Amino acid sequence: MIERGGYLPGLSVDEVEWQALYFDGVGSKFEIQVPLLSEDQVRTLTTSVRNAARTKLKAMPVAQIIEIIDCAINRLLDRNDPYRKKCEEILPLVTGYDAEMIRLGLTGYLKTFRKPELQKFLVEDFANPTILDDFQPVPKGGYARAYGPDLLTHIWSGNVPGLPIWSMISGLLVKAGNIGKVPSAEPLFAGWFAEAIAAVAPEISDCFAVVWWKGGNTRLESILLEGSEAVLAYGGNDALKSMRDRTPITTRFLAYGHKVGFGMISKDALDIQKGKLNAHKAAYDVMRYDQHGCYSPHVFFVERGGKVSPREFAEYLAHELDVFESKYPRRSLSDGDLNNIAAWRNEEEIKSFDDPAGGLIGSAGKSWSVAFVDHTERLSPSSLNRTIKVVAVDALAEVVPLIAPYKTTLQTVGISASPDQLFNLSNSLALSGVTRVSALGCMTKPEAGWHHDGRFNLLDLVTLTEIEQSAIDGADTLATFVD
Template structure:
């Protein structure tokens, strides 16, 4: 077995020799990796936070947002270049720490990075600000007066590691609003954020001290070090991803005046109209649906757990489930599922057994529920002819297909989970799409995509129905009354 050791994080102004380092171990196949992550004392964290605040005030906040986009674009161009050392180490080591197939990671990184190029970032900013120049200075408003957007002096990110390189989303958001950024590495994927910070420092050295990447265990129940508490005490805004219990633990540790933006567990599902189920369209649609299930083994908040398929098309919902099973089998040959931990294997087995028990309980009338394919396969498709409320599967490429008579039948099945709804993939004609989107939006769905794009959000999407950038800033207004009162005081007034 080949063993590599990497030092993670990014600590401008701190001497690595004076920092404590925790060792995280990973292995996949014949590759083993030891990652050293930094554990800072309260004093070290205070010094780091002060440095980042001061540097961002001197450098980042004086740059135009278009200049920041140009810097990010240069960094992304290098990450899209497979001959670049940063891209090569991402391809080499992210599969080891995540356990995902190397080709899946390679393709996933390319698709992900493409959403952060200059053109996409300009659209990203324009989604939240009708006039992006409000990030650079006061701009006139239609009602009179002027307005300007100010990002936080210190934005703290608490990242999740369920998908490789996921930290890029919020880190770029922080840069676009000119915040000083300090991010906490996830133990499940402690590499990419530090690499990206170093790459930005190489591309544009003046902003090298405007961000940092640190680590602590869990939600930050400090031992003697107190680094997490020190950082939370200084943060203006905290942006956090993860499980609801972890988010609640972070919330309890923050001062009441700190803005907290949590992103917790979500449930995704798909809806397939009978109009999409002719003998030509249905197999192609099943292939796209399988990609949404396969990408990162449903670990994303946007991944589907259930597909509701309408009866009445040339291809039945049961036949669509068979197509989906075949496509998942094909994808497994190309992108094998990652090895499962004991608890993940147990969860998959429990979910499969639940489906089988439902089938047995149908008795002589015939199975209303059935598991398609062998239970030992690295994917599972369950089919039901009876209405099934939206519920999480065991993930790891486990998916439920439910036959419905009408698209409207889906709404009451998902509505009880309104707090957890996010992405719905829809295959329907335009009139059906917009009518159903209105019904689903009313019960909590915040993103509607094509099937096949569920697990690949567009640049600038409104994560959990909120604003990526607007939620990070505060607006300062100069009212028209102040402008008018200033006029008599001007040198030219006499």
């Protein structure tokens, strides 16, 4: 079976050159054809998508756009729908993630984009969402209307399946023309979503496109960047910097770089029952997408003084990860990934020579690694793929200086603590750079309308055009009904 990636309105299959990408399927290599676009084709797409969005999407009420997205999402949630079937069959082959993890992950993720959730999405950023449809009165006086960019470019990364639709939906809600570039690691889902939208609403089927090129193809990328009013880019800081440098100064460049998450467990959450339950939830957060999400945890700071000690918590966590391996096996890793894990284990083992109570839990042959550290240690990124560190602290407040060096890369913290502690800690954490506090077990499942990296998903994309009161007053003097 050969699957084609991308979504190219106005270009027939024959007009495009295709390149094969190979993935390790079950028993055989799995082939995906991705479009090798010429510079002219990219230029044509930027023009056609921009023009289509200007004439069609911008004229459509936001409520109607929500209906369209809701319809497409419901198709992707329906396990009998051909697109959903493709997701369930092909995404595990392409990403290597466990099929059940993907199936459940997709459902949990997609359902946050149904109509009621999209309405939340809108009101998170716009007190009055009809400001996207027409000029609306504003508190300072006068009227304002929000306009999305004519062309919004998305440069997606491939860490978590399905993630591209977050930004694409944001683009659609502000009535932008959207062109998204998919990564080689997962070049399919965004195209399927685009097709699903087009199937639901053929009238806007040319208002978006999904393209591919090999990472580092700055020539094609620059054409797209130069033709856009706004760019949403995901990836490592070096890649983001390169893109930003090639983006015109007049284009809004919104970068989402790599992030580090961690967890905090208070002694109040460490009685025998809650301790085990929290270890289960913590393991769940580690297991989901093998820590490749920006919201994934890398360290759990565990407070001493509970009935379950930090060391015991680490042991429970280890077993929970072992159990998850049967239910949601870790994806098969490259030699490079395996070497990284071996190096991480080695380093932790050497460090434990000075920390008799600390050290690795579990043997090297497992699909997970847990290191326990019985002294104060700063936050550090894990080696991914289910490698996690448990650091014992006397009080959770001690964690704040331990995360300080990562201020610019912090995002999600999973916390289990009393209400007072939660709010007090949240303030200190926010000052240290944290933008999202969730419960343990929910770190990888942000709420609908979440402000990604603390930013406004929709508000950051729009510009407001204001009609000031003076203009209205002046106009009134020219009205035909003036006495």
